[in-house]
Amino acid sequence: MGIHVYNTLTRKEEPLELISPGKVSIYVCGPTVYDDPHLGHARPAVVFDVITRYLKAQGHAVTYVRNLTDIDDKIIEKARQQNRDFKTLGGHYANRYHEAMRRLNVAAPDAEPKATDHILHMRDFISKLIQRDHAYQSRGNVYFAVESFKNYGRLSRRTVPSISSNFSVEQGKRHPADFALWKEAKPEEPSWASPWGSGRPGWHIECSAMSSRLLGENYDIHGGGADLVFPHHENEIAQSESLFGKTPANYWMHNGLVYIAGEKMSKSLGNALNLHGLLEIHRPEALRLFLLTKHYRHPMEVTHPALHEASARLSKLYRFLFRSAWSDAESGELGINRGALWTRFCNAMGKDFNFPMALSVLFEGIRQVNLVSGNSRDAVGADPACRAISLVSDIFFICRDVLGIAPEPSMDAWPYETETKLSDGKLQTATFRRAS
Ligand SMILES: [Zn+2]
Structure with a gap:
């Protein structure tokens, strides 16, 4: 039976046409593990769980990848406050997330890559973007040059203002919209060696590297919360399309966010x-x-x-x-x-x-x-x-x-x-x- 999917990329409902008939590949952005999961984490998990189950019931073979972001500013900051190792902290909250998913009967994805297990691929990805003039080094940082990618803004329907002398550009960046692919390590931060000095990957490159590694350069569906359209998914497309010459996913699906009704309810629901x-x-x-x-x-x-x-x-x-x-x-x-x-x-x-x-x-x-x-x-x-x-x-x-x-x-x-x-x-x- 035919399935129509609303594609954020085209803002249209389109018939789902698979790259390989009978097979569906899906990548969904998972949580950043620095706190307990809340209902906003449960929504994409349950939505894509039901979609995956339905596609399987229709006889499709589904490959479902949902990542864990286990290195990030918020993780580093919380680990520093609590005087804990960032890996221990991330591991704890990953367990809390998994426990909640098990209780919610959300099936485990076929693969759950952790960002810190794929640093090598991220460095490799960044090196290739530099070689192709889509990225540049500035001190110990590497930035993606948004003006090098003509389709930038296509997903979120934003236009990139061209550089003018009126712009105040953050030090080291060529354009205010350029975003970090590699961040220079600050003292005592967790870091990895790289051709640009010790540092860590930016959040957006994590998903581009892990999705292409596990699902290939082009897969069927990329999902996540509506708050990820910009900048996260816009930047993922810029990175992947600049390197591979094609859009990473054919369909971009975004779930709506979960709100608490009013301030009063917010207080009463509390924790x-x-x-x-x-x-x-x-x-x-x-x-x-x-x-x-x-x-x-x-x-x-x-x-x-x-x-x-x-x-x-x-x-x-x-x-x-x-x-x-x-x-x-x-x-x-x-x-x-x-x-x-x-x-x-x-x-x-x-x-x-x-x-x-x-x-x-x-x-x-x-x-x-x-x-x-x-x-x-x-x-x-x-x-x-x-x-x-x-x-x-x-x-x-x-x-x-x-x-x-x-x-x-x-x-x-x-x-x-x-x-x-x-x-x-x-x-x-x-x-x-x-x-x-
Ligand atoms: Zn992501």
């Missing part, structure tokens, strides 16, 4: 926006469901009622699945030979992965089964209408294989209702009480 904090209060599947309620490209506001609503929808879904005698075998193996509900679900997903539309197909299916079966467990299996069985099978499959929100088959019942307690508008606790 609860921390993923580990949220996971103390909400079931991980409810957070996944919440993150899928908006189109992935749209900004998203976190509110108590919205999180509450997601928990309630999950309860409804799980009550249905258990009433329908959830069994792993029943839901079938692949996305082939599926029923009409699956077709409708695919229609929604084919429209630039329209999650809200896909979810409404799912819940409409539940409503239909409930109508046919008169809400009784036995009737689902016993009903002569194969339609209900086919619907239930599709619903199981979608929940487990695509949305990643199915209960464990070993859970023999979903015995709880979620109740979130608020006090003075502040989120206190959530209790799971036994449903009657």
